[in-house]
Amino acid sequence: MxxxxxxxxxxxxxxxxxxxxxxxxxxxxxAAGEVRFGKNVRVGGHDFSNQTFDSKHRARIYLYNHKPRKEGCIWRSDGRGGRVKVCHLQRK
Incomplete structure (x- = not known):
């Protein structure tokens, strides 16, 4: 008992x-959501080596099977004090 x-x-x-x-x-x-790409990192056949993305510097990558209308990458404001790297890329 x-x-x-x-x-x-x-x-x-x-x-x-x-x-x-x-x-x-x-x-x-x-947890700090930070992504650090090291050497030889490829996204859809495109080189994204040695880039760091976190809550202030983000990335949006669009991959197309055909040639995109606005090909390439550009930094844009996200409206919250950060920046977004928007990429329109064709798969290789």
Whole structure:
């Protein structure tokens, strides 16, 4: 009978700890979502080596099977204080 009391007491002590861990996970900022491309990185046959993208510098890459109307890459404002590299590329 005493062992049941100890198990119940252990559960009561564990509950606040679990709640604290869940609360800390919710309040902690998201992991830095940064992508760093190293050497010899290719997207659709195009070289994207040594470029870094994060929440302020993002990329939108559109790949086409035919020649795109506006071929190439251009930096644009995203309206939130960051920049977006928009690329319209033909698959190689």
């Amino acid at each position: 005493e062992s049941l009391g100890l198990v119940a007491a252990g559960r009561l002590l564990a509950m606040p700890m679990v709640a604290l861990v869940v609360l800390a996970a919710m309040l902690a900022p998201a």
